[in-house]
Amino acid sequence: MTAEPLPGLDLDRLRAHLDAELPGLLAGPLTGELVQGGRSNLTYVVSDGRQRWVVRRPPLGHVLATAHDMGREFRVMSALAGTHVPVPRTHLLCQDDSVLGAPFYVMEHVPGTVYRTPQLTEQLTPQQRVELSWQLVDVLADLHAIDPESVGLGDFGRPQGFLERQVRRWSKQLAASRSRDIDGIEELASRLGERVPSTPRAGIVHGDYRLDNVIVGDDQRIRAVLDWEMATLGDPLTDLGLLAVYWEGFSGVEQNPIAKGVGPEYGFPTAQQLIDRYVERSGDPLADLDWYLAFGFFKIAVILEGIHYRFIHGQTVGDGFEHVGALVAPLVAQGLATLKEE
Structure with a gap:
């Protein structure tokens, strides 16, 4: 992973927001990478050197009405926690565009394989x-x-x-x-x-x-x-x-x-x-x-x-x-x- 600029994700602004909203969560500076394979919302894996999380945000342009709803994803995964349907643990939803330029949420990084090829x-x-x-x-x-x-x-x-x-x-x-x-x-x-x-x-x-x-x-x-x-x-x-x-x-x-x-x-x-x-x-x-x-x-x-x-x-x-x-x-x-x- 890298600390270089990522399209659609300002790591410094993300770090500042997480420190304010979830104090003590992060142990150090954030690095991140864009997860390849996503064709709609953008998905990133970020790390503080100790743990990993996933950040999701809408695409960079041409966002259709009712599509790419971060609140919808966050709500349903939060609701399904503890059911027979396995979902990542959700940590934070941000609807304030001033942080990253679009709404986003942070969830648990679940290790494993996504079989897409x-x-x-x-x-x-x-x-x-x-x-x-x-x-x-x-x-x-x-x-x-x-x-x-x-x-x-x-x-x-x-x-x-x-x-x-x-x-x-x-x-x-x-x-x-x-x-x-x-x-x-x-x-x-x-x-x-x-x-x-x-x-x-x-x-x-x-x-x-x-x-x-x-x-x-x-x-x-x-x-x-x-x-x-x-x-x-x-x-x-x-x-x-x-x-x-x-x-x-x-x-x-x-x-x-x-x-x-x-x-x-x-x-x-x-x-x-x-x-x-x-x-x-x-x-x-x-x-x-x-x-x-x-x-x-x-x-x-x-x-x-x-x-x-x-x-x-x-x-x-x-x-x-x-x-x-x-x-x-x-x-x-x-x-x-x-x-x-x-």
Whole structure:
């Protein structure tokens, strides 16, 4: 790690704020590094030479309304502490832009591996890949089983009309990030809006659940679920559909900076097996799967278009963004193919 200037993180100002708000926490000057692989909020690991912490803040530019909400991430992780869903311990939330130029929070650094590349997942044995896949599904089912009221999240979202609002929200996010024409994306949004299913039950929704958003310990147990920026109350099956798209929706794509190293082509179970495991684990009936999968394709396409927008405007930090834009149209095409004509 380095004490050199980091984009979006002034270590001296961070140190002064932590000394004021959490006196005695730090033993010495801070050093830090930008964690590579993040494609939305910026994540840093900082150290005082004795301990490590993680700092999260929004991207450097083009922050969309309702996106990159530091308070939302901080609140849900704080609420889930002590449940069956493993989360890092939260330390401090700062909503004052004058400290770092944007809201941020500080949380525990959880040691372990984030499996975000084929080079990392190929180190797992075949049995470890299967067991890790089942864990991933089981943690998701545990999250969806939590009564939001019981953890102080009863007002965390509005489950009524959630799916309709989701289609509208991501359509608005798309409009705010448009820099080019994308064949079929308006048709996909329209068809999703016309066929919104009934939500069987409401629960806590992660919003971006996948293997590379969890930390796995040396014992191959999931130690922490990360990236809660899109968490809310709503239809849990949106998490399941999104996970399935991440799992197999990028199969065979070269130069893919998203969801790499998972799925049956890498020796993991199929997306259908994950879905079956979830149904068995949760006891919930599963209907309208095609809609949830198509919505997953649409949502990821819009997220990637936003990343592409920031990349072409020089507002991203990290590697691999030059390939993101090429993934959007194929995702839209798969979403349309999944949402079969009636």
